[in-house]
Amino acid sequence: MAEVTLKNLTKRWGDFIGVDNQSLEIHDKEFLVLLGPSGCGKTTTMRMIAGLEDPTDGEIRIGDRVVNDDLPRDRDVAMVFQNYGLYPHMTIFDNIAYPLRVRGTPKNEIEPRVRKAAEQVELTEFLHRKPKALSGGQRQRVALARAIVRTPKVFLMDEPLSNLDAKLRVTMRAELKHLSRALKITTIYVTHDQIEAMTLADRVAVMKNGIIQQLGTPDEIYNDPANLFVAGFIGSPAMNLINGSVQDGHFVTTGGTKLVRVAAPDSPSVVLGVRADDMRVAEEGEGDLDVRIYAFENTGEATLLTVQWGKQRVIAKGDRHLRKDQDDIVSVSLDSDHLYLFDPETGDRIKR
Amino acid sequence: MTTSPTSDQQNSGRRSGITGKQKKRISWALQSFLILIAIIIMLTPIVWIFMAAFKTHVDVYQLKLFFTPTLENFGLVFDAPYYLGDKLLNSTIVAFVTVVFAIPIATMAAYSFSRFELRGETAMLVIILATQFVPAVVIILPFFVMFRDIGLLDTRLGLILVNLAIVMPFAIWMIKGFIDGIPMETEEAAMVDGSSRIQVIRNIVLPMAAPGLLTAGIFCFIIAWNEFLFALILTNKDAVTLPIGLALFKAEEGDLWNLLSAAGIIIMLPMFVLALIIRKYFVQGMTMGAVR
Numbered sequence: 255m256a257e258v259t260l261k262n263l264t265k266r267w268g269d270f271i272g273v274d275n276q277s278l279e280i281h282d283k284e285f286l287v288l289l290g291p292s293g294c295g296k297t298t299t300m301r302m303i304a305g306l307e308d309p310t311d312g313e314i315r316i317g318d319r320v321v322n323d324d325l326p327r328d329r330d331v332a333m334v335f336q337n338y339g340l341y342p343h344m345t346i347f348d349n350i351a352y353p354l355r356v357r358g359t360p361k362n363e364i365e366p367r368v369r370k371a372a373e374q375v376e377l378t379e380f381l382h383r384k385p386k387a388l389s390g391g392q393r394q395r396v397a398l399a400r401a402i403v404r405t406p407k408v409f410l411m412d413e414p415l416s417n418l419d420a421k422l423r424v425t426m427r428a429e430l431k432h433l434s435r436a437l438k439i440t441t442i443y444v445t446h447d448q449i450e451a452m453t454l455a456d457r458v459a460v461m462k463n464g465i466i467q468q469l470g471t472p473d474e475i476y477n478d479p480a481n482l483f484v485a486g487f488i489g490s491p492a493m494n495l496i497n498g499s500v501q502d503g504h505f506v507t508t509g510g511t512k513l514v515r516v517a518a519p520d521s522p523s524v525v526l527g528v529r530a531d532d533m534r535v536a537e538e539g540e541g542d543l544d545v546r547i548y549a550f551e552n553t554g555e556a557t558l559l560t561v562q563w564g565k566q567r568v569i570a571k572g573d574r575h576l577r578k579d580q581d582d583i584v585s586v587s588l589d590s591d592h593l594y595l596f597d598p599e600t601g602d603r604i605k606r
Numbered sequence: 607m608t609t610s611p612t613s614d615q616q617n618s619g620r621r622s623g624i625t626g627k628q629k630k631r632i633s634w635a636l637q638s639f640l641i642l643i644a645i646i647i648m649l650t651p652i653v654w655i656f657m658a659a660f661k662t663h664v665d666v667y668q669l670k671l672f673f674t675p676t677l678e679n680f681g682l683v684f685d686a687p688y689y690l691g692d693k694l695l696n697s698t699i700v701a702f703v704t705v706v707f708a709i710p711i712a713t714m715a716a717y718s719f720s721r722f723e724l725r726g727e728t729a730m731l732v733i734i735l736a737t738q739f740v741p742a743v744v745i746i747l748p749f750f751v752m753f754r755d756i757g758l759l760d761t762r763l764g765l766i767l768v769n770l771a772i773v774m775p776f777a778i779w780m781i782k783g784f785i786d787g788i789p790m791e792t793e794e795a796a797m798v799d800g801s802s803r804i805q806v807i808r809n810i811v812l813p814m815a816a817p818g819l820l821t822a823g824i825f826c827f828i829i830a831w832n833e834f835l836f837a838l839i840l841t842n843k844d845a846v847t848l849p850i851g852l853a854l855f856k857a858e859e860g861d862l863w864n865l866l867s868a869a870g871i872i873i874m875l876p877m878f879v880l881a882l883i884i885r886k887y888f889v890q891g892m893t894m895g896a897v898r
Binding site for chain 1: 789791792794795796797798799800801802805809810813814816
């Protein structure tokens with residue numbers, strides 16, 4: 255068990271920059287999620303930690319040891335791949351036993367350890383089968399068992415759930431969380447799915463274009479986004495980003511309606527961020543601003559109202575018993591405690 | 607006129623010409639006919655040889671389908687003056703040793719081409735492939751002169767070297783195809799799990815590519831076994847192989863078709879066996895890459 259430290263890590267392929275001079279400290283026993291859209295450098299970062307990719311520049315430490323020049327096998331990490339990376343010619347037992355065998359574990363220890371790992375992922379009845387005979391979820395469990403059969407310093411998981419169907423992903427996510435809490439081993443987890451990041455992580459590093467945009471707990475990145483990118487990336491539905499200005503301490507829409515009090519200096523151009531949850535929906539005339547409903551969606555647990563806000567469309571979450579129709583007029587109010595202002599030029603948060 | 611509705615329907619059905627079902631039947635008949643023709647064209651010589659090999663010298667010139675079969679031809683070809691046994695031994699050694707060297711070397715080359723970024727990789731691959739298109743007749747003279755100077759004429763070693771040159775490009779390309787089909791993630795998983803590169807190759811790549819290696823090996827064996835032109839020019843007595851040995855049966859008394867056929871069967875028999883093996887693994891090898 256160990257912390258992982260990245261210092262000024264850079265990966266370039268010719269002119270293309272995969273990871274741009276990033277530093278990151280991952281604590282012992284921490285579950286850190288690297289989150290971002292595809293091509294943001296999250297997988298590259300993980301592959302450099304695993305030793306499958308050589309950094310162009312910078313330093314990688316696992317524990318006290320600089321591992322830049324170590325082969326993958328000498329780094330004492332275990333990795334779970336998106337496509338499982340199972341050995342199709344071996345049985346499940348042999349798949350799980352492989353890391354032990356290749357590292358010269360005494361023969362009499364192998365069987366009980368494989369059984370224990372298989373038990374932890376509920377695979378005991380399939381040990382004699384080949385990967386071909388298993389479903390996607392079972393294959394991913396095999397990959398997990400192969401990772402936990404040893405006690406490595408660090409777990410690396412590269413989008414392990416993204417090949418599973420939606421329902422299975424939710425159950426596997428819970429199993430993964432349960433397992434990681436039980437094992438207490440430093441874990442680095444790569445995903446583009448913000449729900450996975452929110453639910454699994456101790457801390458999340460949101461990445462874009464090879465740069466970490468924000469590093470924080472799920473609470474922090476959800477409730478205190480550092481910039482427009484993080485604000486727009488985290489949350490479902492995505493945070494509403496409304497153009498306007500600040501005049502006399504109030505947010506004013508591009509249409510000229512003075513709306514809500516904000517604690518920010520006057521500015522001719524700002525972006526107001528507000529989550530659908532933080533907008534109250536009321537009958538016409540009873541809120542801050544009357545708007546026309548563009549679409550009304552009932553998800554069962556809540557209602558989503560897409561409303562026409564000047565030239566923009568904004569999503570508000572309503573009570574699950576609310577019933578409205580397209581083109582109805584409703585009134586929305588903003589909760590002034592949960593508003594975020596951003597500089598439209600730099601994308602940075604304007605803190606109060 | 608009073609006709610029942612049923613016969614009306616039947617009439618209209620007949621009038622509308624060929625139905626879909628009939629079309630299918632006609633196309634099936636046509637296909638079967640073409641396949642039958644192809645089979646007859648391809649198999650007739652082989653059937654002829656099979657019969658001739660069991661006929662006596664007298665019977666062989668008559669197109670008799672029924673005759674008293676004899677095994678004496680198979681005895682004769684191994685005796686003086688033909689000694690087909692020597693040629694069989696030469697062919698076996700040359701083809702076998704060729705495969706034993708070609709497959710490991712080709713596997714290493716194919717792995718490198720498949721997994722590493724090499725300088726001038728494309729150029730090398732194209733050049734390797736291009737050697738396949740050089741007509742053998744063009745390079746046979748330099749080979750002859752070279753082998754004469756270093757004393758490799760009429761030796762098995764010489765033939766093995768030539769056959770290696772012939773099969774290697776083919777083997778490299780074929781095995782590369784199989785290794786390309788192995789997902790990179792599988793190898794990476796093995797490396798993270800604790801294997802060295804050599805262990806990855808031995809424990810993961812070779813078993814997964816095994817059907818491909820076997821297929822490539824059998825193809826190489828067949829090519830080396832059937833190789834004629836180089837063996838014809840570069841051997842004359844000691845290292846003569848089976849295909850060249852066939853020429854022995856062109857004697858003063860005419861072509862000894864019955865002996866020629868017996869020798870032909872001896873050449874073909876291993877090919878049939880190998881074809882049976884290859885059929886099973888070829889399909890398996892093709893789908894191996896799809897394992898995810």
